Amino acid sequence: MGALVTLELPDDSPARDLPWIVTFGPLDEEEEWEPVVCGPYERPHALALAESVVADEDLMAVVEPLLPHVTVEEIRGEIAAARIVAEDEQAEAADAAEFGDYDDDIDVAGHDDHAVVEPTPPRARKRSAPAWSA
Known part of the structure; x- marks a missing residue:
């Protein structure tokens, strides 16, 4: 059994009326082959085909x-946005490689978000004579 990924849209979303495509690819990262893109379809048809x-596989x-970009500026904007996302992901991967991924090191099993922490009492100070008295 495979996996299906799609957008969760409100019932009145204008994106529901757009043409939809289905991209099939390997579920296992060890498998390497070019994804297959099918469509366009109406959204219910695309979902039914994908499911x-x-x-079975x-x-x-x-x-x-499919986002209908009709101007060169819109297309360039989407390309720029995709490049920014890719650069951010590469930077995060580089940081994780350089500094390590510490998300797994946090022990939250014994952590209580509602625990009451008592303040520590202030340290006693030694009293000294004021600097102006001599």
Whole structure:
């Protein structure tokens, strides 16, 4: 059995009326082959096709709308946004490689978010004579 990934949309979302595509790819990272893109379809048809295919095979299906970019500026904007996301992911991966991934080192099993922490009493100070008296 495979996996299906799609957007959760409100019922009145205008994206529901867009054409949708399905991209099938390997579910296992060890498998390497070019994803297969199918469509465009209406959203319910795309979801039904994707569900049918991944039900029988270990594949990932991504169901997403086609965004109709009609100007060169819109297309360049999407390319720039994709590049920024890729650069951010590369920077995060480089930081994790250099500094380590510490998310797994946090012990939250014994952590209580509602624990009451008592303040420590202030340290006693030695009294000294004021600097102005001599």
